[in-house]
Amino acid sequence: MTSMSDIFTAAYGRTPDGVWSAPGRVNLIGEHTDYNNGYVLPFAIDYRTRVAVARREDRELHLRSTFTDGEVVASLDSLDPASMDGWSAYVLGVAWAAADAGVSLEGAFGLDIVIDSQVPVGAGLSSSAALECAAGVAFNELWDWGLTPLALARLGRVAENSAVGAPTGLLDQAASMLGQEDHVVFLDCLTEDAKPVPLHLREEGLGILVMNSNVNHDHATGGYGDRFRSCEVGAGALGVDSLREIGVDDLDRAATVLDAETLRRVRHVVTENERVLATVETLRKDGPRALGDLLNASQVSMRDDFEITVREIDLACDAAVAAGAIGARMTGGGLGGSAIALVPLSEAEAIAEAVRAVLAEHGLREPTIFPVVPSQGARRDV
Template identity: 70%
Template sequence: MSDQATGAQDGFAARYGRRPDGVWSAPGRVNLIGEHTDYNHGFVLPFAIDRRTVAAVGVRDDRVVRVRSTFTEEEVSLAIDDLSPTAMEGWSAYVLGVAWALGTQGHDLSQAPGLDLLIDSRVPVGAGLSSSAAIECAVAVALNDLWELNLSPLDLARIGRIAENRAVGAPTGLLDQAASMLGREDHGVFLDCDTEQAEAVALHLREEGLEILVMDSRVEHEHATGGYRDRRESCERGAAALAVATLRELSEDDLTRASAVLDDETYRRVRHIVTENARVLETVRTLGESGPRAIGDLLNASHASMRDDFEITVPEIDLACATAVEHGAIGARMTGGGFGGSAIALVPADARAEIEAAVTSALASAGMREPQLFTVTPSEGARRDA
């Protein structure tokens, strides 16, 4: 059992006066490629990371759910029968929203016992590494066990998405929860967001002497408001104007017609989605045929598309990516929903220190805040730890 899980057990005992009945955890994620394609029913290739959120949970003898965390003294308490999106707010909505979402999907919670939960997260908040999905998925696997629901990992990922969309109010797709639930060591999760079929794709990073360097800009974002929602609505307008149900139905051959039908901004939004889907498929093919050292141009092209067509990057991210590539990274791109957060660089392990120094120096010279730089390892998905 990890130190984090042990600490959560002890923290639970200190707060609730008893030991938990179990400890469950789920990871954050990095999206290797495929940004904003998920809610357009397209393709994505994320992986789970070695930074996790832990939920220590104990069963109660009533119908009350109490939620606490290691990052605030606040306790939120709500009866199972009173769960609704309007009754939840703040960080606890990620927890209580999962319980509520289970009830909306036909699962009988009339006999479900109440619970005490303690959440401890080591997934950086606001960094674009999906700290929210890590909470949702850790809670989902815990409730699945304690309430004896017998749901599959993909079913639980869908529950997490419902919680995020309807309880939290963030219009995200399935990417984050699927990565957190389905992750495997040294593998990506290739997800078709139309069929919701997933398969593991070997990344071969360790054997190729490569690492994934996360460059957290420390520019925080919030998906429940602002640009993320605007981009989704723009994609929906583009699909409607082109008479398709979703942008997944379009190929690069359709872009000439799109340019004649759409205004410039909507066209560029559509072009990003169409070309990004193609890049995901090409990345999966290239990984299988040539390995990770051959995907650099695809990562760089993805970043350029997010910067120029989808317009979701920030100057800190653009500079970090350009600097990393200039100093030896194989490729670099923003990861996550954008408007801040993090970029990733695929780097040779023996060049990482030089690349880190160059990125830090470049941002300092530009008068930007110092980034947080760290590596992540493709890791196992949600699980029971104790």
């Protein structure tokens, strides 16, 4: 892998002041609960986005990336989310979000920035949060913001919501900022309390396979926003501020108030919150080998109630479990993207081959299947 210092030097003719990186994430369980003030259980993965940065003598931000030609230039004196678009919005949006939150940029100097990413785009592994958080930790150090990792995660979320236009919660950025090796991040999205929970995958001889359907999605448009609005409608009809306030015992009442589609959306969020809490308890008491039923139930709920899976994902999950996976479920926002399978390491390749074979039998595109390892969150690399 080419060093970021070399990439930066090729782009700008000088060495960077530093290199920072942040990981993508996989959500073990807890889908579409974050923007409903619920519970989530993601982990950072060993695929990272890197940013090499050097100080400029003016107040301009110059952005380049290894995945596209050209350069984006913006002034710190005129950052406006309405005028941000494309990949640069994830970086510029973080700087704007900080200023909007009261962080002074008056004395900030300009920056030359080069971006390189290993996180697959459109796979549901939050390449966007990886970019926001890598930029955030770089800005935090270079401009001496003094913000905590969780505060930087919040800025990333604001950037995603306002500059990019995707109505996401805090899940992705929290995982990217707070991840630890062989741990999940148990995040309460109402209180923003985050705790690491050991996974014990290594000692149990287990691993996690990502099964990328190669069906692309875009959270800034389409079905993701529709689900977001359905949850708002459901909460309003039930007289609560968010679906966090609704429990399983309230679903009978909800059935008398909500239309059939909104009821299904609400039921997924409510039961998914319960599954997150049960997963944390199961990890603590019984370990990861006992998670199969919870993972599989989450997949069924996303398929039937929230209706965010695609045929490729459904077949991949069923095939993985049939071939020996402990459990499998869609991960990420859905409507494409990826699923995960919790597998014995000794059977990982056989399970992957079985999934490929089933999708080929149905005439569907070949999935990209690869292992991920729960890893460290955002950091300075050099």
